[in-house]
Amino acid sequence: MDRLRRSALSLGLLIAVLGLATGPVLATPQETITVASTTSTEQSGLFKDLLPKFTLASGISVKVVALGTGQALDAARRGDADVALVHDTTAEEKFVSEGWSTKRYPVMYNDFVLVGPKDDPAGAAGASVVEALRKIAAAKASFVSRGDRSGTHTAELRYWNETGLDLGAVRGDWYKDVGQGMGPALNTASASNAYLLTDRGIWLSFKNRGDLKILVEGDKRLFNQYGVMLVNPEKHPHVKAKAGQAFIDWLVSTPGQNAIAAYRIGGEQLFFPNAGAR
Template sequence: MRRLLAAATLCLLAGPAFAQERSILVQSTTSTANSGLYDHLLPLFSDATGIRVDVVAVGTGQAIKNAENCDADVLLVHAKPAEEAFVAAGYGTERRDLMYNDFVLVGPASDPAGIGGSTDAKAALARIAETESLFASRGDDSGTHKKERALWSETGIDPTAASGQWYRETGSGMGATLNAAIGMDAYAMTDRATWISFGNTQDFEVLVEGDTALFNQYGVIPVSPEHCPDVNAEDAAAFADWLTSVAGQSAIAGFEIDGQQLFFPNAE
């Protein structure tokens, strides 16, 4: 509601030219924003359609809540079960696979739990718990945190029983959590795009990767006009259509940092 009132005020102040401008608001996971993907994609979309895209980058859980409260035209996050529940509850029109990468476990070169080189994420987490090696968790209901909690659950271990001891919950975004992990010499789980674009790795390394359980799928969902009557449904659909089109998927595939592709398109 605050967004709509602000937009109406600006329209009155700026006159007819502003009122005719097309724009949408995307509630997004932080990894797509912090990696620089939107800086690459959005100018291409705006040039093709004339639609401006504003992005709010927060953890997936918060992004979903914001969209449920009608403070979004489009949702772009990475927690598929929560996304499917969002659509099933009538908040979104449809969910489409968009792209993927993977999660990795990172930690100091000293590797106190001895997990380096493992391709078994659950076994690595169990070893961290067994040795009571420090682990920094986002603890913020983000997509990364949801995946981490699911992996712990599959090991049969509840790390929150050791909260404040070897298990440290930051309640922060991925960058802040990585900084905290590095400051504590603690392990952490991160999406690979954030890790590649992260500028403070110091002696930390990717220690566990390649497990299919670490697959990281992103989805795009236009917010339902039946639930949110003021949503910009037409332009939201245009954005989802473009992202999943040949042009959008090619643009996603073409985004690289230091020669490394960060996201892999897989829209049907």
């Protein structure tokens, strides 16, 4: 009887040990990586939805530093992040060419939209984004710019350049450069009934719209691609390369891409996975 009791106890201890070894490891993150990313991925709620799924699958937790794209890339250059997920393809390719990363991975896309007052004093509705900006400048209608070197701000400046106007020469009190993220810029535009370029993801999640509505959308120029890059550990040896690459691999995998596609607000899809894009 004692032998049986000892055997049962030994078996119980073995099961307990195995349970500790193979049990809820994934539920308790063993490592944390830092991702420098855009305010759009954070403020749209995408990361809040995605990251627990990645942590459950990998046991790796993610700390997000949400900044404009330019600032996010600067943080990555300083070694203040393990991964950068941003939306300015030209800047991303430059980041790689300078050796700060060895590879850029396309992840997903959405689009920019031009929002403005429902009464549309500049008559921008239905125009191309370039023609809409020309009309806004001609009418000296209130326009809010992020002015923060973000991917959205870079796109806005690119569209202004395509108008053929010298923004430095034509801008006046009607053009408000707030130097802040998308949320504060949207709040400023809502409060002043102004025009603004925003990405659709944050617009769909934005509640304080006031009298603003989408006036320009669907222009092929408004395509908004996101890419992700591991910070080169040869530049910063402290970078958590293995865990950071695991995050990237998950984002571009079928489970990660499906999770991106499944994220919706009010039944509307905010981001569209395209890891196979160039």
